[in-house]
Amino acid sequence: MEFVFSKGKVARQAHVAVPEGTYEEEHGRETFFGRASHLYRSHPPTAWIRIEGPLRPRALNLNEMKPGDMIDASSSWQLIAGNDEVRLFLSRRARPMAHYLRDADGDLCYFVHRGQGLFETDYGPLTYSKGDYIVIPKGTTHRVVPESDDTFFFIIEGDGEFRIPDRGLMGRHAQFDPGMLEVPEPDPHDEQGEFEVRVKRNQELTSLWFAWHPLDVVGWQGDLCPAKLNILQHRPVYSPSYHMPPSVHCTFANDGFVICSFVPRPLEEDPQVLKVPFYHANIDADEVLFYHAGNYFSRAGIDEGYMTLHPQGVHHGPQPAAIEASKTKTRTDEVAVMVETENPLQLSPEAEAVSIEEYETSWARGMGLLDN
Incomplete structure (x- = not known):
């Protein structure tokens, strides 16, 4: 049994019947x-x-920030804030990425404030629209293809893995059922040419060039993959x-x-x-x-x-x-x-x-x- 001390003028129940004038x-x-x-x-x-x-x-007012990818298809996001465990970025990409990205710094969660389009990934494509969370696991090769010129992503990059928190007494289906998560179907490409994959590590980029399309996965099986959830499904x-x-x-x-x-x-x-x-x-x-x-x-x-x-x-x-x-x-x-x-x-x-x-x-x- 836990106990508390009570001194002076207080409410017996937190956040209920707060004493007048306090x-x-x-x-x-x-x-x-x-x-x-x-x-x-x-x-x-x-x-x-x-x-x-x-x-x-x-x-x-993030509307006033102009990240490089707003005008340059080969450019990237703008850092907003960060620490050793999490970084927050802004992306306002107007055109399809001119390269593919593989983030080796951590998992990514793209929150779609505005716009619609497509995430091409190793695992297959995921469409995006306003209010979507798109979670991309660390090391997943992907590319953003906007269908509008007003895309606005609030991006959260974390060193660890994104996971559904323990729901405690409410059970694992509270807030949103894990079955609400959408995951991609394979969509293998077989184009030939020259394709750039940029690997990001310690916030620095290394470019790998391939003579074939990097998204050539014909099937996948497991429990590590990109996933989508709309905020209004919470x-x-x-x-x-x-x-x-x-x-x-x-x-x-x-x-x-x-x-x-x-x-x-x-x-x-x-x-x-x-x-x-x-x-x-x-x-x-x-x-x-x-x-x-x-x-x-x-x-x-x-x-x-x-x-x-x-x-x-x-x-x-x-x-x-x-x-x-x-x-x-x-x-x-x-x-x-x-x-x-x-x-x-x-x-x-x-x-x-x-x-x-x-x-x-x-x-x-x-x-x-x-x-x-």
Whole structure:
């Protein structure tokens, strides 16, 4: 039997019947799985009026980034942020790749923000369209063939293998049944000519040239292969009487990070229950949110194609207007991808260039503590 200490003015049940005039903060370890306490503050812990130093919440307008593959078919992605275990990239490829890619740095998860087309792979082709996750295992030769000129991929590269997380008491068919994953059928090519395969290792490229088409597989058997899942096939878990933590939305796990899917869902029905995310500092993880579609009522000034980064140790939570708006809402209307990393992420210079400075103090601005 676990026990807790209770001192002063508190809510007996976390996130329910928060004392009038207070703001609940979750101070916890191991993201939302370790020991935790709830602190009831007189003021929002996010209402700082100035920041000095490297730790600061960031909002990036990725629509303003211009990766090389946007104009050059032989070019590649643009790094957004990374650490030793995970890298985040942006691709806006307008034309079919002029080469084939074999990533020896890790598994790839392409999230399709915009566009449609085809992934040609060793295992066969997979079509892609808006909202798809395309998982490409490490070492798989593949090529992207867009059918539109507005392709926009948010790419997550991990050192480990992408896997479906343990669903615990809910069972292995919760959120999405593994049978929902689409995998390719062989489509062997027998063309002759000169074909370039670029092998990426330690973020450097080596080119291999073949006199025959590299995608010549006539059959495959096993449990390692590319797979596709649309984000709207992720069925959210929710409760009418309790605000669930973000970890309940986990779609894929990897070494040192997870990917979670936020999709439209009913909001809590009990009038005493928080309907917006509770304040927390997430002191054991950096939190990235990529905003795909819908209305992000918990974040003012954030639009489709934006990304936020909240670093370990700095609080985040709903902005003031979101708390008020949540009182009359009955559903969320947002689609977003969260990447939560155990180790801190470092932004690239190109990402720093599209950072929105006002976001760092947006909570104080929303309370009228700073001029807009």
